[in-house]
Amino acid sequence: MPAEASTSRPASPLTERQEARRRRILHASAQLASRGGFDAVQMREVAESSQVALGTLYRYFPSKVHLLVATMQDQLEHMHGTLRRKPPPGDTAAERVAQTLMRAFRALQREPHLADAMVRALTFADRSVSPEVDQVSRQTTAIILDAMGLADPTPEQLSAVRVIEHTWHSALITWLSGRASIAQVKIDIETVCRLIDLTEPAGRG
Amino acid sequence: MPAEASTSRPASPLTERQEARRRRILHASAQLASRGGFDAVQMREVAESSQVALGTLYRYFPSKVHLLVATMQDQLEHMHGTLRRKPPPGDTAAERVAQTLMRAFRALQREPHLADAMVRALTFADRSVSPEVDQVSRQTTAIILDAMGLADPTPEQLSAVRVIEHTWHSALITWLSGRASIAQVKIDIETVCRLIDLTEPAGRG
DNA sequence: CGCTAATCTAGAACAAGTTTCAGACTTGAT
């Protein structure tokens, strides 16, 4: 069995041609998503664009949602790299986290359709995609902890981070579906980031 | 045109038979959802169960997501009534909100498949369902403000409520997809509710 | 009652995700 869309551990090491196929598929997926969002990523088209038979596509990614979540892993990795190179300048952890998320948000605004495809897939994913979604979640957590500048967070801090992630995902959805403005998302992010102040300065409970 | 799945204002008043059809449809939807979640709500089956032609079903609810969001409105109304009758006993606003949400959560735990169908529909909804999703959001906001005991919330408090709703939805999703335990959801809810303390006692900023 | 417009029904048809299958091609081991 080839890779299960898990970036970090290919179940069996892919051959070069397989790796190339996988990249072509992810590229086609991102490209189609950028055009028209979730609905525009049609499996037949992805297969055709990436020069792969439909059955092969399904062997690499067992469903459309798996494919889009893998696409998101891909993009997230890229973003984490970018953010690492230019860490946010804020004075407090809360500020830095808010700045980091706003930076990510601005990146998403540049490709709103792609954002739509990825986020919708992420929240629509059922149990069969849990491992992959979890990986995305861990990656997001890592980005936030990086911004906080923490190596060894307390349980309270981890709770705060989880709540921040919840808010981040849900706020994105309200923005993507046109129910919240960009300004609104910004406020929500800043609001939830205040939770960090609640856990940081005080000692453990 | 008949009702657009908006509980509060039927575009044109439905006849008795139409009202009955609408109820049959919602009932069938909830029943099927209770059995097998989102996937088990199949439009043909809903139509058959509710003794209505497929075309009619689509006239009442223009998509599966519309149908499930309307189902959620229905359930939410019921729950708001229940909660009103037995307000939570906590001393602080934060406590009462957390208790209220945990009560709702326990109700959902009794019908996890139904919860799955409703929540997945809610977060998967695209722009065409925005009005209905917004209505659900307003209803949820009303429930939380009720628990806080506030008639005239400040903008900060409204922000906190929005963040609480974000957390609520997203935490439910992680639970439904098996990526978070019940205990975890409880912690997240309690964590986010602390935001209320941040806005309540202090005066306006 | 008798008319007209709107609504409802049954069922076919279409669209896109997913599955399946027979045959061609690769790969790895001997």
Add this chain to the structure above:
DNA sequence: ATCAAGTCTGAAACTTGTTCTAGATTAGCG
């Protein structure tokens, strides 16, 4: 170089959400 096992291809089939159509029914009105 050759064989077996695994992989890829192309195409059809299947599933379920959605749309469409022609004819039957119903509601409102004079």
